[in-house]
Amino acid sequence: MFLWGQSACVYSDKKVLIFGGFGGIGRHSRSNYSLILDASSGLLTTLDVAKPPLERMGHSVSLVGEDVYVIGGRAGPLEILNDVWVLKKNANEWVQLECSGDMFKPRHRHAAAVVGSNIYVFGGLRDEEIYSCMNVLDTKSMQWKQIKGTGELPGSCHSHAMVAHGFQLFLFGGHNGHKPLGDLYSFDTATVNWKREIISGKPPFARFSHSIFAYKNYIGILGGCPFRQQEHQKLALLDLHRKKWVYAKIDSVGKRNMWVRSSAVVIDDELVLVGGGASCYAFGTYFSPPMKLNLNFLKTSEGVDSDMSYVFQVEKEYAKQIKDVLKSSGWLDLNRKVKVTQNGRHVLFPVNGVFCEFFFSEKVNGEKEVLVSCGGSLERDELSINRKGPKSPQNLMRELVKPLLERSGMPLELLEQLPTRWEQLGDMVVLPKNSFKDPQWDSIAKELWPIVANSLGTWRLARQGSVMPTGTRDSGLELLIGSDGWVTHHENGISYSLDATKCMFSWGNRSEKLRMAALDCTNEVIVDLFAGIGYFVLPFLVKAHAKLVYACEWNPNALTALRRNLVDNLVADQCIVLEGDNRITAPKGVADRVCLGLLPSSEGSWITAVRALRVEGGVLHVHGNVKDSEETTWPDYVVQSITTISQNEGLSWQVNVAHVERVKWYGPHILHLVVDVKCLQI
Template identity: 45%
Template sequence: MASFDDRKREVLEGLASDAKDKSRAGGVDAPIASLINRINLHPQYFTTSSCSGRISIFSESAPDDGAKNVECYTGKKTSKKKGGDWVYVSHDPGLESEVLKCVQEYITTMEDGLLVFRYEPFILAVECRTPAAAQTLVQCAVSAGFRESGISGMGKRNIVGVRCSIRLEVPIVLAGNMLVTEDYLRFLTALANRKMELNRQRTDTFSVKFMDQIASPELQKLSEFKCAMSRQEPSSELPPSELSLYNESEEVSYASGNQDQAEKNFAIDKESKKKLSALKGRQLRLLARLNTFEDQRLLSTGAISAGKTEQNARSSRKDGSVCSSVHAVKDLTTQAKTTSSVYGANSKSDSASLQSDNGSRDTEARLSASNGRRKSDGCSLSAAHLEVRGEPIERLHCWSHSAVQIEINGHHSLLLYGGFGGPDRHARLGNSMVLDCVTGELKCYETSHAPQPRMSHVAVVVSQSMVVIGGRHDPSTCLGDVCVLDLKTSSWHFPEVTGSHFLPRHRHAAARVGDNIYVFGGMNQDSVLGDFYVLNTSSWKWNCVNSRGDTPAPRYSHSLAAIGQKLYLFGGRDAKISYGDLHVFCLETNTWTEQKGLGELSIPRFSHSMTAIDKWLVILGGCPITHHGTDLLFFNVDEMISQRVPLTQASLDVLLVRHTATLLGTRLVVVGGGAACFAFGAKFNVPFLVDLVPYLNRNTSAILTDGVAGFYSTREESSIDRDSSMKGGPSDEFEKRAWILKLDRNNAKTGKDALKQLEWLDQTRKPKVLDGGLHVAFPITEDAALYLQEPGSKGTSLPTRKGLNMESSQKVISNLIASGGEVVEMQLALDTRRPISPSVTLEAGVVKLLQEAGLPQDLIEELPKKWERLGDMAILPAGSLTSSHWRSIGPGLWSFIASSLGSRRIARQAPVAATKTRDSKLQVLYGEDGWVEHRENGILYCFDATKCMFSSGNVSEKLRMASMKCAGETVVDLFAGIGYYTLPFLLKGGAKLVYTCEWNPNAILALRHNLLVNGVESRCVVLEGDNRVTAPKGVAHRVCLGLLPSSEGSWGVAIEALRPEGGILHVHENVKDSNEKEWLDYLVSALVKLSSGLGRDWDIKVFHLERVKWYAPHIRHIVADVHLSQR
């Protein structure tokens, strides 16, 4: 058998010759010629066959005729080839007119036969020098979207097939008769064109990833080798045998095109040569992206699947840009779209500002693969486009602006000021706009005595004024002024500010606590600042904060937010590097503390947004751009745990850089942001909303009382509606008139703490959320209400409490009054205690319902004593509430049961179907559908509980698999289901790659979804069908056989999946408790026999037996861990 180099040389000689090959096209398809060339230039690979993807119409023999002599579409008599003839073929998007013409001509000249319309995607076969090289190529292909890629002939000829499943095949003509209409044929053509576009995007992504992940390191080796050779220095980095395969490599062809010029390049200085090599690599990647960018005509400037931020991009001093790096971000729909290139410039600092600092991408990869302290949330939130009316939406096309919350005519609105952009010629803005987030109306906010236009300033609301600090008026003018917009009179004024000298600056960050505005960092011309100031808005006096502890480094484009008596500073950039650190400043001790080991939060970013809500910091966007660029990152400041939550269900094309994200109630309103794209103009975002309620409901129990800082709400008379209890269900709470202190969410925590210190908080009643989450009502005592309404009047002496003297009490009350609350009398529920057990509540309520309905009391025996929970669904045991009498009570029964069990949906368990796919037969009794989002061991499992089985009894085994040390390993899961064990291997165990086999369509749908929402889809290959056919061979370090009652039918498949040197099997089985030893002996003997039959002389030992649960009386679910190794 010829060697790899001999086979590669023969293939390359064939490609270089003028003779046509045996394919229909006679050679490599033009759309992928450059990709084929790049792969063949690599010493580890060469291509054996390929197709760029094509739309075709193929003529086959009729199903019952066999092959006959027919006329082709040209009208000429011809003998049909064995298998059929081509009627139409295009490797470019199909034209409807040509397709219709070819079909009509075929019909007029043919009497029988079958005509099939097809779309076939890109496919590529590559031979690899080593199994390791093959594995690397598969991972690259899978991450680019070719998830059906795999390896065959492992150990002999390592052939990688790069492929995906976006194909189409539809019969359209039979025996001369149209099976579809012309309109449907046009639809098929358009559908095929869309598939071709998706195919092209994946191919381009694969090309870029191949250059980034595989080719670039080899080119660097080549450059260093040639440099060493030019100085006659020995080098072992790249053997001469491999170097010969790089003759006329891309490095030479892109740089000079001839050997003479290459030799001159090799003789230049070593440092210059390294820079030249790095520049060439960037040019190659840029050209690939620009080609895609021009083809799409900027249809999706901010969208790409799994892109990377390039480093060290050029920049110039043109103000108003945001990005100076080639980059790509993932669209909110999470579907792969086209690549984009974004360049820009701002100032000297901007020229480096978006260059991705060395190691940031590696940091992200390490963090995403490690356990760390990252808590993978897995849920997703919907982002909805905000329809704008009134003023043109182009007025919101800006970045580096400010946005604060105000209330106008009872509607929650955003007040936007300044920034760069505008509807006509882009410039710095000095106008104010109001966006009504209820109606979507956008209108100009007319003011008097407006300050000069600016961008990159900060704005916060204090009392009923918006305070603007600093910014940049033009490239040479930084501002350090303080401008105040009175929201009552709509007029600007400029207070005389005293105190410490405050340097002019832009791209700084600010947060408000009470009457104080804290400002950190920013830029002053070319200087990066690290100073820390506080502005008191009562005295209009600056003070430099004398802080101690882990003081943050100087930076700009960072974020600052306040929660309670702490400030949180995150991210930013200086002249050289980006930061991913979190610093916490305690206002009580004036001490900075750097928090470390924060998982995904530690990934550097700047020009992002950070919003505080309850105990969470909500971070969105920023640079460097990653493939999670449109995900929200929730950081719990109490537990110091981060959770990444994807945004879905919105066809939004956004580039989340220098935008604003403002909290209105429980909705995050994102406005503006974008980038300047060289040669294409500017890219601006459309406004959109994100409802945070689903996440907050899942992760917060005390959101009613913990406030956030930085938001404003006007005072108004409140009409508070009493909370309605569930219809048909009894209530154990009642309401009476009570005094409350109504505070906006901004000041809720500060106000609550003050009330507790003064002992003014009425502990017998419950706090209540008002106005859709914008305000919180705290119950207060009558003394407190009287004092706050009429301070100083008779009978309202200043209270003194334990631990508080008169002066301290006055200070606490001053802070309370400064929070801007309002005293109101309203209905408020008593804080009666619920029964400890939900079953007690359930039984008491159902007894009352039975009495009211006149039904027999013995029906209470059908009430469940226990139940299972999957997400927000409570699953009752089989046999619960099956009597027909329950139907007479009506839907109120189920709503009350759901309320009592703390769930939103109710279902009844049923035996798993006795089929090969083991489908669930669960019945939903209350709620819309069976789709659940269930968290277990920190992993999110999403599936339709009425179609897919889920056993909570296996939780310990999933946790055990999660604890396996399989970092860097390849795992094969032969019975993947919805990802029961696949997800623990990937998320917790750190597996490098997992091959999953599954044949249940419902489970496959859930599996793919779970891989996506847990962020591990790039490290998993889903193989649909019978594992005895689809399972890979010779690749696995360990194989999981998680099928009950027995996985014996695939033991041989598992052995073949292991690497030649062996590995580990996790074998599941239902075994009678008295027969465990006999079964283990049988397992070992069977595996020895199977391995011998496959030519593998292995030593086989069971090194652990896990008893998972009782499956039935005396039947136990066990797992045997088996080690197989060469003797």
């Protein structure tokens, strides 16, 4: 393949679509060919499509759903483009799109990344002008929007690289017209906040015209200018879990691969690099051949901290098999205990440094095949517990806090106030709201909180607060250690992210979320009148397979989290978010099912719920706090009320109680109940 300045994306199973670029056999020129590279066989073919865009280079190619979009580029020395083209997978022609909205200026050498149905485009070059703006193309409405982000904004640049990882974008390098850049920025598409990332480990050298990709919990960077022979044989990897740069040696590749203006595409566990090269008077013109790299067996030179303990994590069903392999090979660290994760699904085997070196090596044998086939992963053991003297977090906290009190001349009776319970929210530990409330603790708070966090094995510590007395029920959580309140909580295969200092997270609703997830909602349209961060929206979509959910919410902080969670769980295209009072925004006559998950009472929206159901009826899931003495009568009250409302709305329904669920005790003599109300047209 004789190309550079092209752009590429995944096209179908094991195939890469490559469009445009500069090169070709014989006399080099700009191209408008659509090429298909079969990553399995290495076969390169031309895709026969009509009406291709102009020849170009320095453009972007993005896959949204099954459609391929080409944006901008350079068709000639004086012809810089801002056009948008789409190739639908089952069509045989390119179509130029007419886009509206904010002005999108012509540019080339920009970077683009996809989140949901939006294509984010940053930077680029036009003549002497270098851009520093973020433009977003909504591929549903075909409208451009220029975003004025907040936080630590990157400067003007071109020839940089950007990739999406969940709801976040990561931007690295580029050129500002004076020098290559080496900063890494993240952009939160939900909050439109930029952040200049501070990462431990040796950072990649400043560069431009490089490649970037996302794979599992890594962001990878390869190649670019200026060309450095030794550095170009290293793949820079940002470990997002550890916030550290590590490197993988690529020894199996010829040294002449330059990977300048190449395209990187990840297919399953393989990195496919296409195109790239350079031209100068010293060595002429050189093009890099396509390359495929198995990301499972990278030879990592800095992947393990020598001063850190590690565990090998594996699902419980494989525990005995893995233990036998580790034990027979002498890889178990006998000074630490085997542990089980908090959810009980995984076993953590303490391993020694010899195992870590073996696991990250390129060596493949029977033992490694067993380890990989079982889906095991090597993780840091942040709370290395000595086998001879394990201590509970409570005892460890007591031992660490006691010297602090003694040094500060404070009464040891305060030790009796240490908390004995707490909750885990993502990587944050949340203390009860009455913890450390004695004013005496305030004088040593600066030293106290790191000690408490260390004893509980966390980097972020918070204290629960009272729910704010607002209509949006904002969180009163107080962050004690940590830079921000954003956490990600995994439950039943669903990812819930939220800013815990602004939004409440309800631990007590787990059983009800599981119940909703177990429903079969195939082909159903659902209206959630109190969506929050997606407590029930996500189970309906991810697990119950609802066709469409209307999510009503008026808390702006919850809306930010909700939109982020829809993207993270890959269901954004199946949800319509309606911002504001549900009594105004909720749709009418569309729903097979309506969720009313507001406490202490959702009665203010019962009329709205009835109006949201189809004329033929449906199911209402009505939540409420009920006195235990009224547990048997409250469902009848709900049925009578819904019957009256439906009659007033001119609906002929038979209304019955299908099920009553006792979710939890909300307080003394107060139950959280959910009554499933079945409405059938007579």
